[in-house]
Amino acid sequence: MTRSIVLDEPGVWRLVTADPPEPGPGEALIRVVAAGVCGSDRDLYADTRPAGFAAYPVTPGHEWSGTVAAVGPGADPALVAAKVVGEGHRSCLTCDSCRNGDTNLCAKGYDETGFTSPGAFAEYLLLPARLLHVLGDDADLRAAALLEPAAVAAAGVRKVGPRPGESLAVIGAGTLGVLTLQLLGAYSPVELVVVDPRRERVEPALEAGATAFRSPDEIGPLNGRFDAVVETAGASGTAHAAVRLARRGGRVAILGIPGDPADSIPTTLIVTRHLALHTVFGSTSADWAHVVRAFAAGILAPAPFVTDELPLEDYEQALKLSGSPTAGKILLRP
Structure with a gap:
């Protein structure tokens, strides 16, 4: 069984227990190690996201790191056990915007992990394997949870x-x-x-x-x-x-x-x-590649900016802490 936060509507959430999802064709199942909380998560909770950029009910969480637990048919089996982060925008890769490199502006419409598709405030996260960026075996996954804002x-x-x-x-x-x-x-x-x-x-x-x-x-x-x-x-x-x-x-x-x-x-x-x-709204695949390289090279070193780590059930407390002037990055550790 696996646990996840479900935000049924603004201000109304519950901790849900269910069977882990099964990866379908081209998908990867990620065991979430750390998930960051940011202002956009507070906006999602308070219903202050711009119109069209949220869908309820939803499992929040768009900043995350983890390891690949399983892959579906057509996904590279070598990904299993790899340390990874992943892009949030679920782009089609075939429209003019995607072909021009603007994967965050996909013409099929806005669809982003943690806002319209299930996110990482959960023990497991399912997403297209093509969105993953593989980290080194020695990567600090606590720090890697900050690579999503770093891509922005x-x-x-x-x-x-x-x-x-x-x-x-x-x-x-x-x-x-x-x-x-x-x-x-x-x-x-x-x-x-x-x-x-x-x-x-x-x-x-x-x-x-x-x-x-x-x-x-x-x-x-x-x-x-x-x-x-x-x-x-x-x-x-x-x-x-x-x-x-x-x-x-x-x-x-x-x-x-x-x-x-x-x-x-x-x-x-x-x-x-x-x-x-x-x-800038979100980030492209090229931006992600840029920060993953910077992280591997030590140019980007986000670990010191993490100030608090809380269990999944403290979701609401994490939201409140993240708005404090003394807080750095708040992590949920599913």
């Missing part, structure tokens, strides 16, 4: 295309922000400034490679200074701040989904500064 961070970093010796900035020092800092630090920037109102985030940000930490009310003198800016906070005003920080001809990537629908980006500033503005 990589999407933003790859969009802005940092070059050695540039001035870079990150808005937000949560999990997504510190992972972005680690990836940007690999490009040897002349400065790497992080902006966040929470003084509790100073130490994690500096450990991740930031050269300076600033609160939002301190960044006025920095406006127009940075070659590239990555926004990871998704808070009211943070996208606006990212645009203001970029120099003329600079590049900006917006990763966070603002909680305030009235928040606006100054289009006049975008045009007069001739900015390249990018947005």
Whole structure:
């Protein structure tokens, strides 16, 4: 028997016991070792996800790591017992978007593990084997559970295309922000400034490679200074701040989904500064490949950002903890 969380509707959940699922053709059954909790999971619980990006009932959990327990017909039997992580977007691979490499924008419609398909807040997870990325035998699966947000961070970093010796900035020092800092630090920037109102985030940000930490009310003198800016906070005003920080001809990537629908980006500033503005929703297969390589090389080292590990039945407590200003990444350990 296996256990899983089922969120029947916003705010209403139960712990379910059932037989483990059987992998079908091309599928893999994963024994989940660790599953991360993030702001999107809180949004799913509170019904504040953007329209069309959630379906109830659902087993949440889109950040995970584990080992392959079994595979179905047509899947590579060599995968069994491998340490793995996996992409969340269940793309078709045949539409124009997928063939262009935008697997997160699949034309068949939005379908993502933990939001519309059963996720990893469970002892076992079933998904197409083609979505798996195999890790080394010595990989730390506790740390590897953070590779999903790292893939989103990589999407933003790859969009802005940092070059050695540039001035870079990150808005937000949560999990997504510190992972972005680690990836940007690999490009040897002349400065790497992080902006966040929470003084509790100073130490994690500096450990991740930031050269300076600033609160939002301190960044006025920095406006127009940075070659590239990555926004990871998704808070009211943070996208606006990212645009203001970029120099003329600079590049900006917006990763966070603002909680305030009235928040606006100054289009006049975008045009007069001739900015390249990018947005990111999820991550592509290429982004995943990028972070798996960075993880294997030690460039990406997310283990220090894990602050709490809880059993599956403490799902609601994990959601609450993940919203604390002192919390790093919260893991459920099925």
